[in-house]
Amino acid sequence: MSTSKYAVVDLETTGHSPSKGDRIIQIAIVFIENNQIIDTYMRYVHPQRTIPPFIHQLTSIGDEDVAEAPPFEEIAEEVADMLAGCVFVAHNTDFDVSFLQKELVRCGVSKWQGKKIDTVELAKILYPTLPGYRLQDIAEALNIPLHQAHRADDDAKATAEFFLKALAKIHDLPKETLGRLHERSFAMKSDLSTLFYEGLRSVQSKETAKEYSLFRGIPYRKEQEMAPCPTELPTFPSSDETKEQFLQKINAKYHVRRGQAELMDLTWQAFVEKKQVAVEIPTGVGKTMGYLIPSIIQASATKKPIVISTYTNHLVDMLAEEVQNLGKALQMNIPTTVVKGMANYISFGKFEELLRFNDEVYDDSITIMQVLVWLTETTTGDLDEVNVSGGGQLFIDRIRKRSMKLKRDERVVDFYSRTLERCRNSMLLLTNHAMLMNDKERHTPLFQSVGGLVIDEAHQLYQAAIRTQEQVFSFTNWKYVMSQLNSFSNGQLLFDIQEILTRFHFNHRHSTEKLQSSYDAFMLAFDESMLILANTKMEQENRRTTRSVKPLKKRLLQHESFRVVLRKLNEFLHAAENYTRPVQQHANELTLDEQAALNEWLYWLDEMKIKAGDWVELFLEDTESHMTIWMERDSRSLPGSLQIKKSPIHAASVVRSFIDQFEGQAGIVWTSGTLTAGQDERFVLDQMGVPETVPIYVFDAPSDFYAGANTFIVEDMPDIQQVSDDEYIAAVADALIQTAVAIDGRVFALFLSHDMLKKTYEEIVDSESLQDEYTLIAQGVSSGSRHKLLKTFKQSEKAILFGTTSFWEGVDVPSDELSAVVVVRLPFTSPEEPLFKARSAALQAEQKNAFTHLGLPEAILRFRQGFGRLIRSSDEQGFFIILDRRIDTKSYGKSFLNALPQSHVKKVSLESLVNEIENCYTDL
Structure with a gap:
C-alpha cells in the first residue's frame, strides 16, 4: 500500500501561455491517500479576460460560469498550501505543473516543490496495448466514468480513478517484472520510480504467480492450451428458413438477406465441389457472416482448417474479433489462429540480450518497460499489440523475429513457433494477403492441406502480390544499419567489442585501423554514388512540387561508382568479420553481457550482408523485361529522401502460382465489396490471372440501403486542366470550408496528391475560418498513424480529415448526424507513376488502349471505394x-x-450545395 499522499490536478485555461496573458478558468484537485480518494477541491477562476470561443466550445465553460468566481490571486495561497507535501499527479504534468508554477509566481506565492507523476507516461507503461493515451481513450478502454472531457472536475476525477487502477496493477505484477521496471524508471520524465519501488517492496516475499514462467529471469504469461474443436456442428443450412434460424442463434435481430444467403450457398458449393467462385457483395449485406458460417461447418466436416485472408493486419485482427463474437453467440469454441509474418513476433532472446546494454535513449527505455509489462499479458507475442511512439518503433524493429534458429531455452518461449503449432489444431487460419502470397517461399508452407480458402478484400490481393516481389532501397535505412557497426563512443557496440578484445589481451590496434579505413572507404564510395543519384536530372520534373519520381535508365545504373560501392562494402564486411574472429574462439569464456554484445555485432553484420545482396540486385543486375525500376526523392532533403524501387510490372503469375496448387484440392472464394470496375466486370480477376471459367456473381445492396446518400457534382468549380494548381487549391479550400460549416459535423476529403492535400490544408489553416470550431487532421501533416488519425476524427464532433490513397478504402466514416465525402479529383493514377507507366507500355505493345484497359477501370474501382466510405448502414x-x-x-x-x-x-453550384445540405439538415 502506498504511504504517499497524492494530489491529482487538472487545470482548464484560456490558452497555453501564462506569459502571454492566458489564465486558469477552472482548477480541480482530487486527494488520494492509502489507495483511496479522501477529498476533492474544485473552483472556477475568473481569468480577468474574455474566454475564447474555442475554449468555450472545448470546455463548455463560458464567461457566465466564471462571472462570480475569484481571480487566481485570491486562491493561489490556498492552492499552494493544499499541494504542499503531496505528490503532484496529472495527465501530462509538463503542462499542469508548468502553468501552475508560473501562476503561483505571478501571484507572489512560492513555487510548489515535490515529486510528480505523469499518468500519460504511467499509462503507456502499464497499459501498453491501449489504442491511445488521451484521457478519453483511457477512460473508454478501462470503463472509467468521464462525464465531460476537458472539464477540470471530471478530468481530475477520471485521472484519479485511473491512477488507483494503475497502483493496483503495479502490485499485481510479478516481482521480477517490477524489479526491471524499477531499474529503468529512473530514466522516465516523472518520478515513477517511487511507485515501482513501493510495488516491488510489497511483493518481494511473494512467489511468482503460477500463470507466469521465466525466460532468463523475465516473466511471461504461460501458453494457454487451445480448446479442442467442437465434436458436433450443425449441418449447412441449405434453405432460407434454416439460414434464418441459424442467424437468429447468433443474434435475435438478424434476418437472412438475399446477398448474404447467396454468398453462404456459393461459398459452401465452392468448398464442397473444390471449385473457385468470385462474389461482389456490398456493405450492409453481412458479407463476413456469409462466408464464416460455411467456413466453420466445412472445417468441422473435413477436419481441415479454412484459410481466410484479408488485406491488412488491422483487418485480420478485426476479423478475429468477429470470429470470437460468433463463437460466444453460438456458445461453441471455434479454434482460430491469427497468422502473420515472422517479423511481427517478438524474438525473446534478442529482447533479453538488448536489456544488457545501457546506452538507451528515453524512447528505448519506455518501450522496454512497455514490452516487459506486455509480456505478462500477451498470448500471441504479436508486436502489433504494443502501442509505442515513433522513436520506440526503432527498438521494436530490433526485437522482431528474423530467423528460425533458436537456442535451446528459446524454443519453449518462441511465439512464432507456437503460432505455427497452433495452426495444426485450428478450424480457421486468419492471415493477410502478403503472408498468403509469401507462403510458397517458406521451407514448410502453411496453407496447403486446407479445407478451403476465402480471399476477402480480393481486389487488394494484386497489390499485395506486387509488394512481395518488390525491392526497396532507402538511403536513411542504409545509413542507420551502417552506423551500428562504427561508433567508438562509450557504451556503443564497437566500443563494447574493443573492451572484450582488451580483456582477452588481444592487440587490436592494427585490426581497428583496418576496420576504420575500410569503413571510411566504403562510406566515401557510397556517398559518391548517392550524389550521382541526387544530381540526376529528372525528366519532366514538376517544379510545382518538391517530390519527384524517375524511372532509372540502364545507362545510369551502369555507372562504375555502383560497382565500387559493392567492392568497398565487401572489403569492409571482410574486415568486420575478422575483427571479432578472435573473440568468437573464446565464446565459452564470455560473460552474458559480452555474449550479448558479440551477438549484436554479428546481427548487424548479417544485416549488412543482406544489404550487399540487395545492392547487387538493384544496381548491378540487368532489369528483366517483366520488372521496372525507379527513383523517388524530395528536393528539400537530399540525399536523405532517396529511395530506389524495383517491382514486377504484373503480378498475375505470382497469384496464379499460388492458387494453382489448390486446383482440385480445395475451393476458393474471391470476395469484396468492389470486385468489378463498372462495366468491366472481370478487371480485378483478369489482373490476378483468375481463369475466365471462374464465374463472378454481383449482388446489389437492398433497395433502400443508399436512400440516405446524396451525390452532388459542383458545377462552378474551376476546370482543373485550365487553371493553375494554386487557383484550384483555393477553390477546393473554399468548398471544404463551406461544406464543413453547412454540415456542422465531419467531412472526409479525398485527395490523390500529398502536395495538393498539404497546400489545401495550409490554405484552410491560414484562412482561420474554422480554427475555433473544427479539428483539422491531415495525413502526412498531423502526427500519428492512419488508424490514429481516423480515431481522432471519429472522436471529434466537428472535423475535416484530409486523406490520400490509403484513405479511399478500408475505413468507416461515422455519420451520427450528417457526414460528407468530398472527392477533390477523380482518382486516376498519374501517367508518370513508374509502375503504371510500365503497365501502360506493356498494354500498348499488345495493341491495347492503356486508358480503356487500365487507367479508367482502376480509377472507377477507387471511386467506388471512396463512395463506400460514406454509407455503412441503411440508417x-x-x-x-x-x-x-x-x-x-x-x-x-x-x-x-x-x-x-x-x-x-444532382449538379449544383457551390452556393446551391450549401443550401441543399442545410435544407436536408433542417428536415431531420
Whole structure:
C-alpha cells in the first residue's frame, strides 16, 4: 500500500501561455491517500479576460460560469498550501505543473516543490496495448466514468480513478517484472520510480504467480492450451428458413438477406465441389457472416482448417474479433489462429540480450518497460499489440523475429513457433494477403492441406502480390544499419567489442585501423554514388512540387561508382568479420553481457550482408523485361529522401502460382465489396490471372440501403486542366470550408496528391475560418498513424480529415448526424507513376488502349471505394460531393456515375450545395 499522499490536478485555461496573458478558468484537485480518494477541491477562476470561443466550445465553460468566481490571486495561497507535501499527479504534468508554477509566481506565492507523476507516461507503461493515451481513450478502454472531457472536475476525477487502477496493477505484477521496471524508471520524465519501488517492496516475499514462467529471469504469461474443436456442428443450412434460424442463434435481430444467403450457398458449393467462385457483395449485406458460417461447418466436416485472408493486419485482427463474437453467440469454441509474418513476433532472446546494454535513449527505455509489462499479458507475442511512439518503433524493429534458429531455452518461449503449432489444431487460419502470397517461399508452407480458402478484400490481393516481389532501397535505412557497426563512443557496440578484445589481451590496434579505413572507404564510395543519384536530372520534373519520381535508365545504373560501392562494402564486411574472429574462439569464456554484445555485432553484420545482396540486385543486375525500376526523392532533403524501387510490372503469375496448387484440392472464394470496375466486370480477376471459367456473381445492396446518400457534382468549380494548381487549391479550400460549416459535423476529403492535400490544408489553416470550431487532421501533416488519425476524427464532433490513397478504402466514416465525402479529383493514377507507366507500355505493345484497359477501370474501382466510405448502414445519411468537373464534361464521366449504387445525383453550384445540405439538415 502506498504511504504517499497524492494530489491529482487538472487545470482548464484560456490558452497555453501564462506569459502571454492566458489564465486558469477552472482548477480541480482530487486527494488520494492509502489507495483511496479522501477529498476533492474544485473552483472556477475568473481569468480577468474574455474566454475564447474555442475554449468555450472545448470546455463548455463560458464567461457566465466564471462571472462570480475569484481571480487566481485570491486562491493561489490556498492552492499552494493544499499541494504542499503531496505528490503532484496529472495527465501530462509538463503542462499542469508548468502553468501552475508560473501562476503561483505571478501571484507572489512560492513555487510548489515535490515529486510528480505523469499518468500519460504511467499509462503507456502499464497499459501498453491501449489504442491511445488521451484521457478519453483511457477512460473508454478501462470503463472509467468521464462525464465531460476537458472539464477540470471530471478530468481530475477520471485521472484519479485511473491512477488507483494503475497502483493496483503495479502490485499485481510479478516481482521480477517490477524489479526491471524499477531499474529503468529512473530514466522516465516523472518520478515513477517511487511507485515501482513501493510495488516491488510489497511483493518481494511473494512467489511468482503460477500463470507466469521465466525466460532468463523475465516473466511471461504461460501458453494457454487451445480448446479442442467442437465434436458436433450443425449441418449447412441449405434453405432460407434454416439460414434464418441459424442467424437468429447468433443474434435475435438478424434476418437472412438475399446477398448474404447467396454468398453462404456459393461459398459452401465452392468448398464442397473444390471449385473457385468470385462474389461482389456490398456493405450492409453481412458479407463476413456469409462466408464464416460455411467456413466453420466445412472445417468441422473435413477436419481441415479454412484459410481466410484479408488485406491488412488491422483487418485480420478485426476479423478475429468477429470470429470470437460468433463463437460466444453460438456458445461453441471455434479454434482460430491469427497468422502473420515472422517479423511481427517478438524474438525473446534478442529482447533479453538488448536489456544488457545501457546506452538507451528515453524512447528505448519506455518501450522496454512497455514490452516487459506486455509480456505478462500477451498470448500471441504479436508486436502489433504494443502501442509505442515513433522513436520506440526503432527498438521494436530490433526485437522482431528474423530467423528460425533458436537456442535451446528459446524454443519453449518462441511465439512464432507456437503460432505455427497452433495452426495444426485450428478450424480457421486468419492471415493477410502478403503472408498468403509469401507462403510458397517458406521451407514448410502453411496453407496447403486446407479445407478451403476465402480471399476477402480480393481486389487488394494484386497489390499485395506486387509488394512481395518488390525491392526497396532507402538511403536513411542504409545509413542507420551502417552506423551500428562504427561508433567508438562509450557504451556503443564497437566500443563494447574493443573492451572484450582488451580483456582477452588481444592487440587490436592494427585490426581497428583496418576496420576504420575500410569503413571510411566504403562510406566515401557510397556517398559518391548517392550524389550521382541526387544530381540526376529528372525528366519532366514538376517544379510545382518538391517530390519527384524517375524511372532509372540502364545507362545510369551502369555507372562504375555502383560497382565500387559493392567492392568497398565487401572489403569492409571482410574486415568486420575478422575483427571479432578472435573473440568468437573464446565464446565459452564470455560473460552474458559480452555474449550479448558479440551477438549484436554479428546481427548487424548479417544485416549488412543482406544489404550487399540487395545492392547487387538493384544496381548491378540487368532489369528483366517483366520488372521496372525507379527513383523517388524530395528536393528539400537530399540525399536523405532517396529511395530506389524495383517491382514486377504484373503480378498475375505470382497469384496464379499460388492458387494453382489448390486446383482440385480445395475451393476458393474471391470476395469484396468492389470486385468489378463498372462495366468491366472481370478487371480485378483478369489482373490476378483468375481463369475466365471462374464465374463472378454481383449482388446489389437492398433497395433502400443508399436512400440516405446524396451525390452532388459542383458545377462552378474551376476546370482543373485550365487553371493553375494554386487557383484550384483555393477553390477546393473554399468548398471544404463551406461544406464543413453547412454540415456542422465531419467531412472526409479525398485527395490523390500529398502536395495538393498539404497546400489545401495550409490554405484552410491560414484562412482561420474554422480554427475555433473544427479539428483539422491531415495525413502526412498531423502526427500519428492512419488508424490514429481516423480515431481522432471519429472522436471529434466537428472535423475535416484530409486523406490520400490509403484513405479511399478500408475505413468507416461515422455519420451520427450528417457526414460528407468530398472527392477533390477523380482518382486516376498519374501517367508518370513508374509502375503504371510500365503497365501502360506493356498494354500498348499488345495493341491495347492503356486508358480503356487500365487507367479508367482502376480509377472507377477507387471511386467506388471512396463512395463506400460514406454509407455503412441503411440508417445513415450523407453527401458524396465531387469537385472535379470532368465527371460532367468528359465522355468517360458517365462510366464513373454508372458504377455507383443508386443514389440521387444532382449538379449544383457551390452556393446551391450549401443550401441543399442545410435544407436536408433542417428536415431531420
